[in-house]
Amino acid sequence: MEEKFAYAEGVEQPIAMHPKKFALWLFMVTVVMIFAALTSAYIVRQSEGNWLEFELPTLFWYSTGIIIISSLALHWAYTAAKRDNLVQLKLGMAVTVVTAIAFLVAQWYGWVALVNRDVFFVGNPSGSFLYVFTGLHGIHLISGVIFIIFVLISSFRYKVHSQEMTVMEMCVTYWHFLGGLWIYLFMFLLLNH
Amino acid sequence: MATLAQSTASHDAHDHDHEHHEEGFISKYIFSYDHKMIGKQFLITGIFWAIIGGLLSVIFRLQLGFPDLELHFLKPLLGGWIDESGKLDPEFYLALVTMHGTIMVFFVLTAGLSGTFSNFLIPLQIGARDMASGFMNMLSYWLFFVAGAIMFVSLFIETGPAAGGWVVYPPLSALEQAIPGSGLGMTLWLISMTFFIASSLLGGINYISTVINLRTKGMSFSRLPLTIWAFFLTAIIGLLSFPVLFAAALLLVFDRSFGTSFYLSDIYIAGEALPNTGGSPVLYQHLFWFLGHPEVYIVLLPALGITSEIIATNSRKPIFGYKAMIISMLGITILSFVVWAHHMFVSGLNPFLGSIFMFLTLIIAIPSAVKVFNYLTTLWRGNLIFTPGMLFSIGLVSFFISGGLTGIFLGNSAIDIQLHDTYFVVAHFHLVMGSASFFGLVAGVYHWFPKMFGRMMDNRLGYIHFWLTFVGVYLVFFPMHYIGIAGFPRRYYSWTGFEFSNMYEDLNMFVSAAAIVTFAAQFIFLFNFFYSMYRGRKANQNPWRSTTLEWTTPVLPGHGNWPGEIPTVYRWPYDYSKPGAKEDFIMQTVPLSATPESNLPHEQELVKLEKEIMAEEQEVLVANEAKS
Numbered sequence: 152m153e154e155k156f157a158y159a160e161g162v163e164q165p166i167a168m169h170p171k172k173f174a175l176w177l178f179m180v181t182v183v184m185i186f187a188a189l190t191s192a193y194i195v196r197q198s199e200g201n202w203l204e205f206e207l208p209t210l211f212w213y214s215t216g217i218i219i220i221s222s223l224a225l226h227w228a229y230t231a232a233k234r235d236n237l238v239q240l241k242l243g244m245a246v247t248v249v250t251a252i253a254f255l256v257a258q259w260y261g262w263v264a265l266v267n268r269d270v271f272f273v274g275n276p277s278g279s280f281l282y283v284f285t286g287l288h289g290i291h292l293i294s295g296v297i298f299i300i301f302v303l304i305s306s307f308r309y310k311v312h313s314q315e316m317t318v319m320e321m322c323v324t325y326w327h328f329l330g331g332l333w334i335y336l337f338m339f340l341l342l343n344h
Numbered sequence: 345m346a347t348l349a350q351s352t353a354s355h356d357a358h359d360h361d362h363e364h365h366e367e368g369f370i371s372k373y374i375f376s377y378d379h380k381m382i383g384k385q386f387l388i389t390g391i392f393w394a395i396i397g398g399l400l401s402v403i404f405r406l407q408l409g410f411p412d413l414e415l416h417f418l419k420p421l422l423g424g425w426i427d428e429s430g431k432l433d434p435e436f437y438l439a440l441v442t443m444h445g446t447i448m449v450f451f452v453l454t455a456g457l458s459g460t461f462s463n464f465l466i467p468l469q470i471g472a473r474d475m476a477s478g479f480m481n482m483l484s485y486w487l488f489f490v491a492g493a494i495m496f497v498s499l500f501i502e503t504g505p506a507a508g509g510w511v512v513y514p515p516l517s518a519l520e521q522a523i524p525g526s527g528l529g530m531t532l533w534l535i536s537m538t539f540f541i542a543s544s545l546l547g548g549i550n551y552i553s554t555v556i557n558l559r560t561k562g563m564s565f566s567r568l569p570l571t572i573w574a575f576f577l578t579a580i581i582g583l584l585s586f587p588v589l590f591a592a593a594l595l596l597v598f599d600r601s602f603g604t605s606f607y608l609s610d611i612y613i614a615g616e617a618l619p620n621t622g623g624s625p626v627l628y629q630h631l632f633w634f635l636g637h638p639e640v641y642i643v644l645l646p647a648l649g650i651t652s653e654i655i656a657t658n659s660r661k662p663i664f665g666y667k668a669m670i671i672s673m674l675g676i677t678i679l680s681f682v683v684w685a686h687h688m689f690v691s692g693l694n695p696f697l698g699s700i701f702m703f704l705t706l707i708i709a710i711p712s713a714v715k716v717f718n719y720l721t722t723l724w725r726g727n728l729i730f731t732p733g734m735l736f737s738i739g740l741v742s743f744f745i746s747g748g749l750t751g752i753f754l755g756n757s758a759i760d761i762q763l764h765d766t767y768f769v770v771a772h773f774h775l776v777m778g779s780a781s782f783f784g785l786v787a788g789v790y791h792w793f794p795k796m797f798g799r800m801m802d803n804r805l806g807y808i809h810f811w812l813t814f815v816g817v818y819l820v821f822f823p824m825h826y827i828g829i830a831g832f833p834r835r836y837y838s839w840t841g842f843e844f845s846n847m848y849e850d851l852n853m854f855v856s857a858a859a860i861v862t863f864a865a866q867f868i869f870l871f872n873f874f875y876s877m878y879r880g881r882k883a884n885q886n887p888w889r890s891t892t893l894e895w896t897t898p899v900l901p902g903h904g905n906w907p908g909e910i911p912t913v914y915r916w917p918y919d920y921s922k923p924g925a926k927e928d929f930i931m932q933t934v935p936l937s938a939t940p941e942s943n944l945p946h947e948q949e950l951v952k953l954e955k956e957i958m959a960e961e962q963e964v965l966v967a968n969e970a971k972s
Contacts (some may be wrong), residue, residue, distance in 0.1 A: 155652055168556075168557060170477065170554075170557050171477070173476070173556065173557060174477065174549050174550070174553050176547040176550055177548075177553065177583060178545075178549060178581060180584070181545055181549075181586070181587045182587070184583075184584055184585075184966040185588070185591050186589055187588075187594075188587065188588040188592070188631055189591050189632065192595070192606075192630070192631055194632060195624075196606075196624055196627055199624055201621070201622045203622075219894055229610070230699035251813050257860075272598075272602065273602060273603040273604050273605075274605070275605070276604070276622050276623060276624075278607050279598065279604040279605070279606060280606075283594070283595070283598070295815070307534075326602055
């Protein structure tokens with residue numbers, strides 16, 4: 152035990168990518184696989200017939216717009232953080248949080264609209280699938296919102312700036328991913344209806 | 345973000361390592377971040393589950409082999425599941441086979457095998473201090489533990505554990521009215537599997553990012569031991585297929601508890617129609633087997649990787665066709681995702697689709713045959729050293745051949761329609777997947793025991809264990825082929841009900857007796873394992889005279905694995921019996937420039953490059969010295 156741990160401050164490991172970021176990407180792969188499985192199950196089931204046709208709530212168009220705005224706001228905050236413009240960073244993060252919550256609310260009212268036109272979770276799988284897609288996406292989105300709020304708090308504590316971007320970058324990646332996932336799901340539903 | 349905080353914390357811990365070495369009991373043995381301890385935790389838990397899984401199989405083999413036997417003596421264990429006349433409850437029989445399958449496939453051969461050896465060997469063999477995230481690794485084990493605890497509880501509830509087969513097909517598993525096991529037992533099964541999936545994914549993410557990001561200097565992908573290649577590809581398969589199982593299970597949960605109709609349609613129970621309409625049970629089969637088939641390779645690939653390593657070491661020969669081994673594992677990885685419907689030839693699948701899946705399935709024979717060929721050619725004219733690990737590895741190759749051949753039959757849809765769900769299938773996958781992977785697991789334990797516990801396991805007990813198990817496995821599963829060809833379906837409680845299967849009663853008795861002996865033989869291993877842990881002969885640093893990095897660590901590596909710097913790698917891991925070399929193995933850490941006598945012409949050219957790298961290293965070392 153007399154020998155010293157020379158590595159502790161010396162040789163850097165040959166890291167190709169930040170391990171936490173890499174793990175996040177792998178996590179997103181698993182999320183992609185879940186939705187790939189569910190959407191292909193949707194197609195397989197749909198081709199068997201006995202499929203309830205109904206119109207998607209128009210509210211989903213608005214929620215799509217909201218989540219795009221949210222992504223843009225986060226990106227603005229991200230570039231602000233890179234330029235060390237901390238006022239813009241805080242503002243951008245705040246806008247992101249508000250729009251993210253607005254998205255969740257809009258999705259909730261999307262469900263209300265579905266119920267109003269007699270499409271229920273329990274019933275024809277056509278409707279059930281819609282609830283599973285939006286619900287599971289919503290759960291992931293809540294995890295994203297928690298992540299954003301975490302970054303928002305650390306930005307108010309001046310812990311996000313051009314020298315400390317790892318968490319911010321992960322947050323941006325995850326949030327864009329969730330936005331993209333919703334756009335994929337929405338497009339999928341529009342095309343397979 | 346806890347993980348982020350953690351990684352800085354563990355960094356600090358390293359810095360203080362040389363000041364105080366006493367870790368608390370809890371952080372050392374329970375919530376450990378050390379990959380070696382986590383690997384051992386997986387191993388011990390896996391052994392625990394293997395005993396339970398094996399015991400369950402012995403109970404239902406008693407029923408199958410000795411249908412007239414009075415099982416009163418099992419009453420203390422099974423209670424109400426043994427009725428007044430000493431007969432096993434038929435419903436509980438179904439629960440037994442279901443639990444045996446679930447436990448063996450997921451808890452023993454996935455978590456017990458991958459969890460143990462990926463955790464233990466990846467950092468040691470690629471030259472890393474630990475896994476990419478020790479916290480996630482710890483979480484992975486404890487989620488597995490929770491999954492196990494829930495499954496264990498489900499064994500003892502009044503309605504019994506899940507009983508719809510390990511594949512839990514709906515509608516059987518979706519309707520509580522169907523069988524007692526589809527009630528609370530099934531709910532617990534689903535909860536337990538959710539934890540298990542989360543555990544596997546956390547583990548898999550860690551394995552992949554560790555292999556990609558934390559290799560030591562010089563450890564290129566073309567210098568990775570085949571074990572690491574196998575663990576790496578296994579983790580990728582798991583990462584892509586477990587989420588699909590999660591999706592399937594999620595929809596099943598909704599059908600069971602919320603009244604949706606994803607898998608249910610037009611069902612009458614006791615003359616009464618259920619409200620569910622529009623669902624498709626075949627949908628579940630597609631989703632399930634999209635995991636289920638890759639799962640076979642999640643179970644098998646690590647065992648194949650371990651075998652490559654052990655056979656090369658104990659043949660004192662480089663592995664034959666290193667690149668061919670990697671390519672065939674890659675081939676198996678990709679093919680594993682496009683063959684799932686061969687489990688569904690009798691599900692009403694479009695016969696044209698069936699022939700496509702048949703074709704894809706048969707292609708898997710090619711990479712598998714390449715691997716078998718390479719094992720045999722590595723063994724061919726080697727200086728074989730028959731350690732217990734080596735014997736179990738050769739046993740694996742044997743099972744892989746004999747079980748793989750029947751796979752070619754079953755892959756053909758025309759034959760499968762006859763043999764589907766008979767004991768032929770049971771014999772097939774117990775040889776090629778069950779026994780082969782189990783032998784890989786045991787071989788790995790014998791081989792890496794000195795690294796895990798710093799002591800050697802007893803060879804003589806190892807030989808006895810091997811021969812009893814090897815012969816036992818064939819005695820158990822070979823006769824099953826005949827029973828299956830005769831047409832007897834699996835999961836049936838009794839043989840005596842049908843005229844054609846009556847004649848197999850003595851054969852079944854034989855199988856059951858063999859199974860009991862084989863199961864009993866495992867206690868020799870258990871004794872050897874626990875006895876050697878405390879009383880075994882002390883191991884030296886490199887007992888098998890192997891080339892890979894884990895044997896450059898101290899006999900019992902501490903947290904951080906190498907007390908000094910991480911060694912650099914200069915060559916591939918299979919330099920055994922190199923012509924001209926002084927010894928019959930050259931460690932990966934020996935530079936080419938140090939072995940001019942054995943270098944091949946192209947390696948001689950690499951020496952110059954190597955010298956540059958070493959000069960660079962020297963600078964770093966000097967810089968470090970100056971700092972401290």
